[in-house]
Every structure is written in C-alpha cells, then in structure tokens.
Amino acid sequence: MSPKHPDTITDRESETKSRRPGRPPFPRELVLAAADALFADADAPKSVSMDDIAAAAGVGKATLFRAFGSRDGLLDALFAARAAPLRAELERPDSPLGPKAPPLDRILALFDELVSFKFNNPHLTAAREVSGMLQAPDYVWMHTTLRSLIEQTDSAAAESADYVAHVLLGGLRVDVIDELLASGRSRDDIRRDVAVLVRSVLAPAQ
Structure with missing residues (x-):
C-alpha cells in the first residue's frame, strides 16, 4: 500500500474546506492524476485500492467514494477523460x-485509434478489464457506436451487428495485446493484424 500522503485530510475537512469562500472545490483532476500514476506504477491493477488513491491525492476516502461512487466509477472517469478526443473525432x-x-473506413480508423489507445493506456485498460469491462460506460459507448457502423456496412455481419461488435472489441483486450507483444509481434504488426481481421469480418456480402 502507498504511504500516507503528508497532506491527507479527513472527509469532514475535505467538505468543509471546499465550502469556504475562495477555496477550490473537490480536486477532481488532482485525484484522477494521482489514481492514474498509481495504476501506471502498480505491478497488479487489483492492488491499487481507494485507500491508496485517497492517500496519494490527499483527500478522505469517503469523500472519494461520494465523488465517484466506486473504484470502477473512478476508473470510468479516467477513461472518459482519455476517450474524449476520440469521441470528438467521430x-x-x-x-x-x-x-x-x-462506414467500413470509419470502422477501420476507429479500430486503429482503439489499438493505439490500448498501447498508450495499458494500466488503465488492465485495471478496468479485471473488474468487468462490459458494464463500463466507455465500453458501452464503443460497442453501441461500432454496432451502428457495422449495421451500415454491406457485409453479412450487419445482420448480427450486436454480437460481431462484441467479438471484434474482445480482440483488443489488453491481455491479448500483451500476449501478442510478448510473442514478438510489433505494434505495427498488431495494427495490421487488427485491420486484416476487421476487413475479413466486414467484407461485402457476395
């Protein structure tokens, strides 16, 4: 567990100070940055607790739970911040x-961005995937977006877009990517592999 932050304050102090004139509100960005750093440094995502995050950010744990609801809620907030540019691009x-x-060009571009996201955020992805990624708001958004795009293609997969979207996104799990990297595949190799998979699954129906 991380050592106690020297500036850690109690929940009562967190809320009292945030209400004082001239005092900043709950330091959301500071908390997210502290959590991000902890997950990046952790050998195992499950080892990072809300106690650790509260201590690193210098806030009370109950205040942290009130702000984000749960550990998964905090991870979802981190994902939302990181995924905002991708949403804007769409x-x-x-x-x-x-x-x-x-539609197919959009899907290929989307998967290329998603692969890059996994490469650049392995600690966050691993932390969320171990606790049930399918229920995460950003996964729901990705799946809904992809399903809609698949339905617009001329492929046979369009009739099973909901399932196909889950299957294609499942190929981007961070443990799959880690295994491919460990086997000697480069990042560029994996990006090409993903594009080949998407094209083969969504090829126009004959």
Whole structure:
C-alpha cells in the first residue's frame, strides 16, 4: 500500500474546506492524476485500492467514494477523460472517423485509434478489464457506436451487428495485446493484424 500522503485530510475537512469562500472545490483532476500514476506504477491493477488513491491525492476516502461512487466509477472517469478526443473525432466532419466517411473506413480508423489507445493506456485498460469491462460506460459507448457502423456496412455481419461488435472489441483486450507483444509481434504488426481481421469480418456480402 502507498504511504500516507503528508497532506491527507479527513472527509469532514475535505467538505468543509471546499465550502469556504475562495477555496477550490473537490480536486477532481488532482485525484484522477494521482489514481492514474498509481495504476501506471502498480505491478497488479487489483492492488491499487481507494485507500491508496485517497492517500496519494490527499483527500478522505469517503469523500472519494461520494465523488465517484466506486473504484470502477473512478476508473470510468479516467477513461472518459482519455476517450474524449476520440469521441470528438467521430463527430468531426473532416475526420477519417467522421460521419462523411464510408462506414467500413470509419470502422477501420476507429479500430486503429482503439489499438493505439490500448498501447498508450495499458494500466488503465488492465485495471478496468479485471473488474468487468462490459458494464463500463466507455465500453458501452464503443460497442453501441461500432454496432451502428457495422449495421451500415454491406457485409453479412450487419445482420448480427450486436454480437460481431462484441467479438471484434474482445480482440483488443489488453491481455491479448500483451500476449501478442510478448510473442514478438510489433505494434505495427498488431495494427495490421487488427485491420486484416476487421476487413475479413466486414467484407461485402457476395
């Protein structure tokens, strides 16, 4: 467990100070940054507790639970912050992921971004996946977005878009990616492998 932060305050102090004139509100960004650093340094994602995060951020644990609801809620907040640029790209008209691009091109671009996200955020992904990723808001958003795009393709998979979306996203699990990297596949190899899979599954129906 991480050592107690020298500036840790009690829950009562956290809430009292946040209500004082001129005092900043609950330090959400500081807490997220502290949690991010703890997960990045941890050998096992499960080892990072809310006690550790509260101590590192200098807030009371009960205050932390009130702000995020649970450990998974805090992880979901971290994911939401990291995924915000990707969501914006899907809405930007001139983006390769944007609504003006053909559905298959958007899916390929989306998966390339998702693979990069997994490469750049392995600690967060691992931490959330071990506690049930399918219920995470960002996974629900990714699955819903992908299902809608698959339904717009000319592939046979369009009739089973809900299931196919789950299967394709399952191939991006961080433990799968870690295994591929350990076997000698490079990041570029994996990105190409993912594109080959997506194209083969979503090829136009004959």
